[in-house]
Structure formats: C-alpha cells, structure tokens
Amino acid sequence: MTATTRAPAAAPASRYWDVYAAWKADPQTFWGEAAKGLDWFEQPKTVFDEKLGVYGRWFPDGVCNTCYNAIDRHVAAGRGDQDAIIYDSPVTGTKDRITYAQLQHKVATFAAVLAEFGVGKGDRVIVYMPMIPEAAIAMYACARLGAIHSVVFGGFASKELATRINDAKPKLIVTASCGIEPNRVVPYKPLLDEAINLAAHKPETCIVFARPQATAKLTEGRDYDWASEVAKAEAAGKKADCVPVKATDPLYILYTSGTTGIPKGVVRDNGGHMVALHWTMSNLYGIKPGEVYWAASDVGWVVGHSYIVYAPLLAGCTTIIYEGKPVGTPDAGAFWRVVSEYKVAALFTAPTAFRAIKKEDPDAKLLADYDVKCMHTLFLAGERADPDTVMWAERILGVPVVDHWWQTETGWAIAGNPVGLGLLPIKPGSPTVAMPGYDVQVVDEACHPVAVNKMGSIVIKLPLPPGCLPTLWQQDDRFDDSYLHEFPGYYKTADAGFVDEDGYLYIMGRTDDIINVAGHRLSTGGMEEVLASHPAVAECAVIGIKDELKGEVPCGFVVLKAGVTKKPIDIENEIVKLVRDKIGPVAAFKIAITVNRLPKTRSGKILRGTMKKIADGDNWTMPATIDDPGILDEIAEQMKSHGVGA
Template identity: 70%
Template sequence: MGRYWDVYNGWLADPEAFWGEAAKAVDWFKPADKIFDAGSGQYGRWFAGAECNTSYNCIDRHVKAGCGAQPAIIYDSPVTGTKRTVTYAELLDEVEVFAAALAGLGVTKGDRVVIYMPMVPEVAVAMLAAARLGAIHSVVFGGFAANELAVRLNDAKPKVIVSASCGIEPKTIVKYKPLLDAAIEMAAHKPAHCVVLQRPMETAALKAGRDLDWSELVAKTRESGQKAACVPVKATDPLYILYTSGSTGQPKGVVRDNGGHMVALTWTMRNIYGVAPGDVFWSASDVGWVVGHSYIIYGPLLNGNTTIIYEGKPVGTPDAGAFWRVISEYKVAAFFTAPTALRAIKKEDPTGSQIANYDLTGLRTLFLAGERADPDTVRWAEQALGIPVIDHWWQTETGWAIAANPIGLEALPVKPGSPTVPMPGYDIHILDEDGHAVPQGQLGNIVVKLPLPPGCLPSLWNADERFGPSYTDHFPGYYKTADAGYRDEDGYLFIMGRTDDIINVAGHRLSTGAMEEVLSSHKDVAECAVIGAADALKGELPVGFIVLKAGVERDAKDIESEIVALVRERIGPVAAFKTVRVVGRLPKTRSGKILRGTIKKIADKADFKIPATIDDPAILDEIGAILSTRPIAG
C-alpha cells in the first residue's frame, strides 16, 4: 500500500490542508473563512463562511465549460419500456424552469420541499431545482406508507410536496396519490401545494386549490419566460434531510450540508470510484435511500459523469440479465449495487450464464454496499465478471464511504469479507463496551474519532439534543457507528454486523455475520440470515434461515444437516448452532436489507410492528408458518 497510505497519512497529519485542497474541485461564490470551525455545531463545521450552490456545481458549471451536449442522465425503465437521455444543457433548462415554478409557489431559501416520487428523471429535476433555490429537500421513498409519510411531513413541515400519480412495479401499479392524500389528512402540517407528475399508466385526481399538474405548471412557467438563477447559500446551510428508514415515533432526520457534501462526494468519485468526467457511472439504487442521493444524483453530476436512473429490478424485468443489459447498452464504466441484488441474480442464474449474452468489456469495477457482502457472493461475482468486486462500508449518516478500496488512488488487494481500509477523514478505532481499545483481530465496537469529515451529518433536523444520545455520548470523543467488527494485521477492517447482531450464547459474544459467511459458502445456498433467538438456558441461540439456489432439488433437511455440521466445523461447538430452516424468501427493505430484527421477533414470538420499509409483508407470515410447523429447539 503505497499511494493510499501516503494520502491517508497526509490527511491524518493535517486534515484542514487535505480538505482545503480537495475543495478546489468545487466552484465557490465565496471561499471559506475557515476550513474547519471547531467551535461550532456538534463537533465543528466544515468550510465556515463559504457560499456556494450545489445545483450550480452539478449542472451550470459543466455547461459553461462546454459539456452541455454530454448526457447527464440516462433513464431506462424496463417496467414501462421507456428510455430517455437528458444532456447537461437539457437538464439545466428543465431545472431552471422547474425551480422558477417552485419559486412561483412561494418556495424560498430555507423552505422545505418533500419529494415523493418513483425512479424517473423528474425526481432529479425536483431535487436540483430545490437546491437551486436554496430550499431543503427531503426525499421520501415513493409508495411509502401514508402514516410514515405523515410523520415526516410533520417534522419537515414542507411548503410544497412534489409527487407523481404512481410508481410501477413488475406486476403492479402503486398508486401514490391516495397515499399522499391520506398522509396529508393525517398530518398536522398541511403543505400549501402538491405538484403531481401524471404518468400515463395511472392518472390521479387533483384537489382544486392545492394540487397542480407538473406538465401544466412547467408549460405555464416556460411560456412566461421564467427561469430561476442559483441562490447563494452558506456551505453550512442544509441541502437535504433524509429520514432514516424504519423510523417509529419521532423520526431521525439526517441533515446534509451543501459545502462539505460537495467536496466529499467529488473527492470520492475520483479517488474511490476511479471515474473521470464523461464516464458512465451507474448506481442501481433508489433516490429514496442515501445511496441514491449520493451516487445516482449528486456525486456523478458534481463530477461531470453520466448517471443512470433505472426503473427496474435485478431479476424479473425481464430476467436475471437485466443489469448486464444496462451495463452493456450504455457502456457503464463503474457499477454500484447492493449485495442482495447480486444474491438475487445468483439465485436465478447460479452459473452466470446470462453474462455471456452481453458485452461488458467497458465495465472496470463493481462496487457493493448497503449490507455486508458475504465472501461467497464476492467470489461468485469476481469469477463471473472477471473484474474487481469492491465491497465498501458507509451509512446514511456519513453519506459516503467510511472504509473502501480506493480504486482511483491505488487498487489494493481484495480480501473477501472486508471493505478494505479507512478513507481519509475517518480515524477508526475498535473499542470494548467500556471504551478501551481491543487487540488486533478481536471483535469490538467500531467508532470514528471526532470530528467527522466533510459530507457527514452535522446534526439531526430540529433535534440537536438527540445527536449526543444517538451518536457520541456512549463513547465520548467518538462517533458510534453501531457496527461491530475488527481490524487485521494489514489494517483491513471487517464489519461483522450491527452491534445488535452480536449475540451472547452462554457468555460467548458471537458474530452472526461470521455464521452467515459459513452458511452462504454452502454450494446450494443463494442467501441467508442468522439471528439470535431467545433461549432460557443460554440467553440466545443462533438460528439460520436459508434460501436455496434455483434448480436445487435435494431434500431440505439434508441441506440443513450439512449446514449445521459446516458451522460446527468452521466456528466450533461454542456457536451452539443447531437450527437452520429453508425458506422460500427472506423479508427485506425496499433497498434490499434483510430485516433480521423482525425475523428475531417472529422467532421469539414477540410483538412487532410491520416495518414501513418492507418490500412484501406477506413474507413475515411465511416465516411465521415455517417456525410454527417446525419450532426452534433449544
């Protein structure tokens, strides 16, 4: 590790000089008075006194530099059969006009705009238009339950909601407008206006005096010749609020500021993802999640890349070759998806036969994040694609990678199961519950020494008092990631799961992530989850749930027995692993994270609330039926 360590140690020696240099990649209306102001905010603020505009940096400056004809957004929707390319010049025009339309509805700097939309180009237009005005957007996943949306409306108090008539799933149309109307009815805060994009698959009824048709509003604004200029904002002013998924009660609104966010994301595009302006970058996520904010919209556009907005699935739209078709068709250079998407593809196409149908010679790297990438899936993808498969680790709160393999700096050797090494900005420590450092190779709490780098949350929306209890009080002087793991002799990090997923079996602290590695290594297993079920004698007992690959016809109980033996062989009797169940599918959020906590509550026969982010609630009944037929034995 040569260049990586040089850069990392350079940051460690002088963080302000490092980020001051990185900030030169961003256009500022006014430079910072201080690169870092240690005396403000929860742990200090970056680029204090600077003025900027995120929309300007994403669009205007590229057009002024002569790149207006370059594609900014490629929209590909297999569920509607629609494809569209939007150049930087076209995007600038659409954003200028829509921003003027929002301004006409009374939106000004500091106002909130809630965006509740599917994966269409207009979602990017709405986000960038709000940013252009200095307004603060809050994207809520399209189709989110009405009561969850209502909670967010009460917290963000938006002046305007931007929505659509519907979202399209492979087998159904999700009507957004009834959910939006119900949320507004429930909410104490009522927005002044709702702008609704009418899609041809489902036309929504509009409420007179409140609701406006997107196309009609834009046409009227365009006819009047109105276009909005960029409003200068402070670097420390909020760009957006993103509510953490699965919130109950008072939501946790993660705030992202303008200046540090631009600096950090621009640095990552070049140094982590290794893409140059003009390259096609595809993040197969949804704008409702932090990955979509950072790497569908802002990161690629800040860096002058072409980004893809994909309205489809990894399988079923139409088959397990969907991703490879997109990569081939648009000559994607770097691809970013969740491990669960790869596992879905591997389940349907275990040999990767679909890959041979497409030209993937332009694809240089595949990046994984969202949940832990099990080594078996990483190896499968490496063998099938013949390119580096890079796991990296980050959170909604950080907005970009805490640990990664910095391809743009130096491609480091891949260790399956590890997101590689800490990135500049993150001084990682592994501590026990009392705040003491643990020995190399030992499992502990992963924390980041304060201050957090640019791009991370400065606080929670209208809830400064919740920041400490949520993130910094447990380990004073550090940010608590709530992830558990260890560091090896080469400085590589291994993230073994959330601290909640470290189970206590008869006094032994065991990682469910380590057990999942063993389960996923079995030749017949497509994906898996391990939870700690309550046990009167040992406190907790590990229980595994496995989904088999397509075409496996062996007896399920034989496979279960083999897996129990495999865990005993590789982890040992201390794991007390005796129970595994074959299931048809695992419950997940719409972003693909397995809902292990909910599975645990079902196993423990505890009361639970159906998570607002769940993809298909019927799976919970399926899990319950299996455990009812074949109960867990202690």
C-alpha cells in the same frame, strides 16, 4: 485497535497510504485542497471551526450552490451536449437521455415553478417520487433555490409519510401519479392524500407529475399538474438562477429507514457534502469526467442521493436512473443489458442484488448475451458482502469487486478500497481500509482499544469528515444522545467488527447482531459466511433467538439457488454440520430453516430485527420499509414448522 495503521508488506503501488497519512497529519489542508476542485461564490477561508455546531462545522464562511456545481458549471465549461442522465425503465419500456444543457433548462424552469408557489431559501419540500428523471429534477430545483428537499421513498406508507410531513413541515410536496413495480401499479396520490389527512402540518401546495399508467385526482386549490405548470413557466420564459447559500446551510433531510414516532432526520449540508462526494468519484471510485456511472439504487435511499443524483454530476459524469429490478425485469440478465447498452464504467449496487442474480442464474449463463468489458469495477455496499457472493461476482465478471462500508448518516464511504489511488489487495469479507477523513477505531464497552482481530464496537474519532451529518433535523440533543454520548469523543456507528494485522476492517454486523451464547460473544455475520459457502445456498440470514439455558442461540435461514434438487431437510442438516465444523460447538448452531425468500426493506436490507421478534414471540409491527408484507407470515409459518416462535 485503529484501522489503517500500516501498509501490509505485500501492498502494491497504491498511493492510499501516503494520502491517508497526509490527511491525518493535516486534515484542514487536505480538505481545503479538495474544496478547490469546485466553484464557490465565496471561497472558504476557514476549513473547519470546532466551536460551531455539535462537534464543529466544515467551510463555515464558504458560499456556494450545489446545483450550480453539478449542472451549470459543466454547461459553462462546454459539456452541455454530454449526457447527464440516462433513464432506463424496463417496467414501462421507456428510455431517455438528458444532456447537461437540457437538464439545466429543465431544472431552472421547474425551480421557477417552485418559486411561483412561494418556495425559497430554507423552505422544505418533500419529494415523493418513483425512479424517474423528474425526481432528480425536483431535487436539483430545490438545491437551485436554496430550499431543503426531503425525499421519501415513493409508495411509502401514509402513516410514515405523515410523520415526515410533521417533522419537516414542507411548504410544498412534489409527487407522481404512480410508481410501477414489475407486476403492479402503485397509485401514489391516495397514499399522499391520506398522509396529509393524518398529518398535523398541512402543505400549501402539491405538484403532481402525471404518468400514463395511473390518473391522479387533483384537489382544487392545493394540487397542480407538473406538465401544465412547467408549460406556463416556459411560455413566460421563466427560469430561476442559482441562489447563493452558506456551505453550512442544509441541502437535504433524509429520514433513516424504519423510524417511527418522531423520526431521525439526517441533515446534509451544502459545502461539505459536495466537497466529499466530488473527492470520492475520482479517488475512491476511479471514475473520470464523461464516463457512465451507475448506482443501482433508489433516490429514496442515501445511495440514491449520493451516487445517482449528486456525486456523478458533480464529477461531470453521466448517471443512470433505472426503474427496474436486478431480476424479473425481465430476467437475471437485466443488469448486464444496462451495463452493455450504456457502456457503464462502474456499477454500484447492494450485495442482495447479486445474491438475487446468483439465485436465478447461478452459472451466469445470461451474461454471455452481453458485452460488459466496458465495466472496470463492481462496487458493493448497503449490507455486508459475504465472501461467497464477492468471489462469485469476481469470477463471472473478471473485474475487482470492491466492498465498501458506509451509512445514511455518513453519506459516503467510511471504509473502502480506493480504486483511484491504486487498488489495494482485496480480502473478501472486508471493506478494506478507512477513507481519509475517518479515524476508525475498534473499542470495548469502556471505549478502550481492543487487540488485533478482536471484535468490538466500531467508532469514529471526532470530528466527522465533510459530507457526514452535522446533526439531526432540529434535534441536536437527540443527535448527541444517539451517536456521541456512549463513547465520548467518538461517533458510534452501532456496527461491530475488528481490524486485522494489516489494518483491514471487518464489519460483522450491527452491535445488536452480536449474540451472547453461554457467555461467548459470537458474530451472526461470521455464521452467515459459513452458510453462504454451502453450494446450494443463494442467500441467508442468521439471528439470535432466546434460549433459557444459553441466553441466546443462533438460528439460520437459507434461500436455495434455482435448480437445487436436494431435499431441504438434507441441506439444513449439512449446514448445521458445516457451522459446527468451521466455527465449533461453541456456536451452538442447531437450527437451519429453508425459506422461499427473506423479508427485506425496499433497499434490500434483511429485516433481521423483525425476524428475531417473531422467533422470540415478542410483539412486532409491520416495518414501514418492507418490500413485501406477506412474506413475514410465510416466515412465521416456516419457523413454527421447525419449533421456533410457536
């Protein structure tokens, strides 16, 4: 089945169907027109060349600079006094605003510092930073020089950082003295020193941004203080100009979360990346130049790259860098304060953030303290948005809640509800329809299309659109084997789902999360919807665990809302009955376990794979991206108390 085959009969006046049809009829003209919205040193004459790269390359004869398009061209157009970055750090009590003109000066100066240390076009720079403006400044400084940045989440374990150092082989690393969590300071320098000690490749230079919360010991001859080097460059009047690069030259490498051994470095090119992101800001997100856009993520993840650092500035908007949490900094009203204080037009966050807010403040009492009428849309992505959370957010905010689906590899939404083209009817549980550029299909194991409403593997017909990965860093064969080999002519998303009669797409989980219960293929995502519908449940996860008789059986984990007084055993029994009533005996759902919290990555994704290994009694290792390592021991004990994983 193909997504977006036709408009539903009751569709309102949205331009989406016409725009999608125009892209499909003539992709080259579509993306060629989109490219005209940006400035090029040499305008591309060729939009797409299928003979280049693994599956073709976009704008191969174009010459550009991403930093110029995100910063310099707006200053030249008279936007210099507009805020480019708002920094808000409840964990330090710090706030700041940086205009486009100020950002241009800071980036050009820091780029000159990098150049003094020998960084040039094609060199790699690892950025190992917390959520502070200097992280974005370092990224843009690399882009200005034509260097390739690779951002590694601040505080990432030394061993995993070392694998990325070995793979990217950076000439220079930019870091800070520490990151700050709500209840602790995390010194970065000891982690970085250990990573460099473990790595076979040794960077020539490290530049350290000193924060007052921790002092970093500098290694003589290798480590330099950010502020001192910037001061020297400013005293000498040194600034770096934007270096012209090919559209096909890499802008950055981003390693997929959780990879160990030889990591998978997703490559993003300059030209296709900026064209795609620029198109999304007005067409998908419905954001106008000058508006404030907030992606509540981290620069270490793809959302941070695409929608904190690059897309908002490419579109002439103001972006927010927020160093805090949805709850606990100081309470579950943290997001409402930021939206109200900075007049945020659209908020983009992960469903898990809203589940955390809902758990702490289920009646949204804290929302009454803030005026959030400025916000016209809430966007959710990063993990499946369960209908209960979507409807709760819609009810308390009174704005459209738009789920959209994408991956680190794609860099922007595969499917969404295009606010800028006219909102389509929202169906909770669906990220709506495929975006122009993506021919999304649902197929069986032989790559044959499946029927409407039948679950299968979700694939994208090649070529992938601009902005998606052209390959993995120095691993073309692995790229082909990982993504293109299983379904020839298609990109494998490794997600499973179905398309309904209106062409709406439903993502039911990773293909690994489709469990086989006595010969029946069942979606854990569908079961999670049922669990989430229970009034006492704040968030949940379902995994398949080994069973001698049925092959696999589902096991559910639930976190209860604050203030729930009913006994956990009673709620667990109610949940088992709920699944039986709504899905049927075929689900063989008999185990529900109440837990205090779910193990997650720092980006908010639930570690279902690790939970499954614990439940099955398999060997497992502590995931490098886990937010709180101690939680897995808690989960294991709670499993044992229910006869699971013992």
